[in-house]
Amino acid sequence: MSRIGKLPITLPGNIEVSVADNNVVTVKGPKGSLSTPVDKDIIVKQQDNEIVVERPTEQKRHKAMHGLYRSLINNMVIGVTEGYTEKLELVGVGYKASMVGTILELSLGYSHNIFLSLPEGVSATAVTEKGKSPVITLDSNDKQLLGQVAAKIRSLRKVEPYKGKGIRFVGEVIRRKAGKTASK
DSSP, rough: OOOTTTSOOOOOOOOOHHHOOOOOOOEEEEEEEEEOOOOSSSSSEEETTTTEEEEESOOHHHHHHHHHHHHHHHHHHHHHTTTTTEEEESSSSTTTTETTTTTEEEESSSSSSSSEEOTTTEEEEEEOOOSSSOOOEEEEEEEEEEEEEEHHHHHTTOOOOTTTTEETTTOOOOOOOOOOOOOO
């Protein structure tokens, strides 16, 4: 039995969950509504204030999807109750970030500024404190979408190993390399 899949998902009191006939699970809460299609073989049941995910057989495919769909539904429940936050830090001389409506403007040392339109459901704030690196805070109720947007922003200027310049997650440890040594 899948260790993740067999765990029931406990629902807080302010969450509403519905499973449609075509196996689409919809979760509604104070931070919005999310839905995901579930494979037709996987069984999703709502019992009292818990959701239980079951699989029909012990096939390798069913075992793999059992834990996957349980995690996806759990992430939706957490997303509509608490939401998810991701913080990115811009390390480098002259690197700047600012928000204009739903457009994130980044100055990353290129000859031009980068304008990134954030998808619906993701909000961002850019804070620059004197003497510190600018920090971009992304908020969303969809964990997958938030991670995708954060990875896209990070890919615009990857962290290089010699000086550590680039866009990184707050608290991320970068493996540094030694530079050239002057020999005589």
